[in-house]
Structure formats: structure tokens, C-alpha cells
Amino acid sequence: MKTFLKTAFCCLTFLFMQNDISHAAGVVKIHYTVSFPEAQAHYADIEMKISGLAQNTLDLKMPVWTPGSYLVREYAKSVESFSAASGGQVLSSPKISKNCWHIATAGHSSIIVKYRVYCFEVSVRTSFVDAAHGFLSSAGTFMYPDKMLHEPSTVHIIPYKGWDKVSTSLEMVNNDPFTRQAPNYDILYDSPIEVGNQDVFGFDAAGVKYEVAMCGGGNYDKEKLKKDMAKIAEQETAIFGENPNKHYVFIVHNYARGGGGLEHLSSTVLGASRDNYASDQGYHNFLSLVAHEHFHLWNVKRLRPIVLGPFDYDNENYTTDLWIAEGFTAYYQNLVLRHANLSTPEVYLNAVTGEINTIENQPGLKIQPLAEASFDAWIKSYRPNENSINTGISYYDKGAVIAMLLDLEIINDTKGGKSLDDVMKYMYNTYYKEKNRGYTDVEFKQGLEKFAGTNLDEFYKKYIYGTDAIDYKKYLGYAGYTLYDELAESNDPGLGIALAGNNGKKIVTAVLRGGAGWIDGINVNDELVAIDGTPVTDINTMLNGKKPGDKISVSVNRDGLPLTLPVTILRNNRVKYKIEPLPHPNTRQLSVRNKWLNF
């Protein structure tokens, strides 16, 4: 998700022409000092010195979002005590929009701006500061002078008492770890900063110096992590043919329960559960997250949809290609582990089965096309509600499944000679390296067709722009596999609702489109009280012995009022697919399987 490109996309040579010029144009210099005098109360204090100005007014802006996380987060909501001054003289600086301060520089070439940022939102894309450490999401910390996104800046960090380390991919100035520089704002905003007493270790892989900053403790085995993370780095570098970084930083936030990650050009921030490293599943999940975010350093950070860089930090940046940027990355996060021998074919196929079952049990699969899920990420995926399961589909899960179909198509069409890897490498070389820009929808499709050796119009019409049923058997068949629904013959009764316990009460949290609850009017937030007059305990147990077509009465409490609904039970339409090898695969199927799963 982002703009970045080392060779910045610049821009803007008209910068000194907008206002009356009262000084000769100089070289603009921007320097931030970040301190934490009240870290315990979750504040970062920012001082911004700008010199070399030659204009009578200056608009300072805070981005409204951060690349990679497609939601307008309104970072300016956490800003307070903004002031601007020059030589001891306070400058007028009214806000003129939600994220813009309009400073009357009055001809001064140097000004000092101060503001505070409240940092108490735990996530990989928001800042968090307490007495133990400071994590700065740069887009929510550093304001930029309007129309100067191409300008370099320096950042000096004054740590809170007892903090002794800074972890960030921003390069040091004069070998001082507390002073860093960014060649432009796209890179500054793409470089989160961790300050504290994190456990830092490193390893070399693919010609890159990797740094891992572990925050919050955990039962991780450092030596094992170094070895396994290096394998992932090597495996992913081999797909693209080069690793464009010299230095890469993993910032890992360990919590009682944590997860998720955000990719950057030369770093990533990961959330993890501190006690889960020792379990097979927990460790696998962590490596899978590492593989996902690290894969992004190519896919989306450099090889990217054309609108994702240079960025508009004031508004939504719409793309129909997140199924490639995120879905393909989700596909590779598991495949790379398999190819690096960090998981078995069985574990890999289980992950695929999980993705298929997730999307096939989601009524929204038949409503929202993949391209639309991507475009509407800003208002739907990132703003889910109780009806999301009925109306939308994840461009991660379905995108990963689509990537698998395309990979199998290419491997089959080339008789095991090529794979989706070749498309990724070709697209990276062509659009990031040669053309130094993002790809359009059509260009990515052409890249796929080049290697699939077949026209993909129909494929796109059905699976990207349409909601057709996915022909899993055809594609898995290429590799000598099939799949079947273990519940196909079942006639189990169901109400088509999801429940959550709340102080001993059973509260409806979702009503599935087309299910019994949907048709007969059970609502989200209803408290399920009784079925046929018997107080509700376990719903499945209570439906034992019933069959589709049976009529029951469901008593609910809705907004404090009792209500009894007549409900006709329907068949539980849940599917549970399983992938199985075909009994007698032919040579071609075996060669596809070997290439796909690295047997």
C-alpha cells in the first residue's frame, strides 16, 4: 500500500509561485524533534522547524490515512495545542479544514511549529505511547507542508527516561540512531518508528541486513526465528529475482493477544501473541504473517496498482486491484512457507481448504464482485457491520483463492514450466523497474495472459467482475486433486443465525441471508430466550431431532420487549469442503502438483 519508491515521484516545481514572494527562494529544510515528556499520559510532542521559506502563507497538513490501511482515520483528531512562531513572534495559524492549518508566515523564512499528538490506539497503523515504549505511525505524527511532499526532512528523537533504542528503516544521520532522515514524505510516511527498550536482533539474508525489534516480550526462540525468517526472505527474493533493500526492519508488537501487520517499503509492523511462539500453530501463524508482510515489499509497495502512489494523503485512493495487492499476498504467505519447507503439503492444503470454506460460507460471495470489494474497501471492508457477511466478500480470502486458480492455470498450460511466480517477476521488472509506475487493471491481466497463454476475459468476467460459482474441481484437477463437501448429504436443521454469549444471555450477532432467521424475521441484537417455550441453552442441542420444514416458535427479547416468532426450520446450508488427491493422477497432473507444492 504505498508510494514510495526510492526514486520519488516528484512533482511540483511551482511551489514558490503560489504566493507573494517576499524573500528569494531558498532551500527548504524541515526538521522534526519528537519528545515524550508525558509518555505516561500517552503524548508525543512534536516540534517542526521549517527554514528556507519564501512565501507569505504556508498550509500544514496531517494525512487522513496511512498507505496500506484503506480507511480515512482522521489522524488530525489526535492533534492538540498547535502553535506557530518565528523569532519569538506568534504567527496566526487558524485551521481551514479538518486536517489543515493555515500559517501566516508574514515573510519569515524560518518558522517553528509545535503540536502534541495523543497516542493511545493499539494497532499496527496508529501511534501508541506509554511509559514502556513509543510507537509512532508516521502518517499520524508528522505534518507536511502542502505541495512539498517531495521535500526531505530529518527527525530527531528525544526518548522518554529509560528508553535506549530506536528501530526504524529511516537512515541515520551521522551514525546517530536518534537522528534519522527521509528523502521525501512518501518515505517518511512509510517508515514507522519504535522507541523504547525493545529486544533487537538481526540476520543476513538475500544480501539484506535484517533487524528484528521485539517489543513486549514473548516466548520466542531467537535463533530459530533468525533461521526461519531468513528462509522466507530468500524464498520471496527468488520469486522476484532481486531484493531492493539494503536494510529491512521487522517491528513486532507482542501482546497478550495480538495479530495483523502493516507493510512498508523497508520495514513492517507485526502484531503477535507473546505466548504463542512455542506452539506449532502459533509459530506457523507468525511465520505466515512474516511471509505476508515481507512479500508486500514487492507486491504493493513497488509492484503496485497505478493509483497507489504517488498518494493523495487528503482523500481515499480508489483501486479495483486489492485482490492482487492483498489477495495474491495472502496466497503467497502460505505457499512460500511450503516452498521453503517451513510447512508440509498437508498443512498448506489445509490452509487452502480453510480459505475456500470461509468464502463459500459467506452469502456475500454471491453479492459483491472482487473488484468492487477492493474499490469499496474504504467504506465496507474497513467499516464492517452486522450485515457484512451477507453483502461483501474479503479480497484477501477470495483473492488468495483466485491467485491459486491462476497459478494452477499457468502451471498446467505450461506443463509445469512456468507459474504465477513468473508473472510477479515480469510485472515487477516491467512496471516497477522499467516504467517506474504502477500497473493498470488491463496491464495486470495482460501480464497474466502472457504466461497463461490464454485469454482471461471469461475468467475475469466470472470471478473478478462477476460472482459466478468457482469451478474448484477444474483447477485442482490440473494438479490431480479434487474437492468434495463433507456436508453435502446432510439434512441438518438450522436457523441461519450466529449467537454470542453476553452475561449468560444468547444474543444474535448475525442473520444469514436466505436462512430461517432471515426469512422469519429474527434480528441482530435479539436476545434468544426460548424455543417452543423451553429456555435456550445450546441451540444445536435444542434443534436435535428437528428437521427442515418443522415449525417452531422462537421467543426473543427485542429492545426490552418480549416477542414470539413462528419460524420454519430450514436445512443448514453450511459447506465443509475437503481437498483430496485423485486416485490415479496422470504424469501431467503429477508434474503440475510437484511444481505447485514443491514435492
Ligand SMILES: [Zn+2]
Ligand atoms: Zn497485506
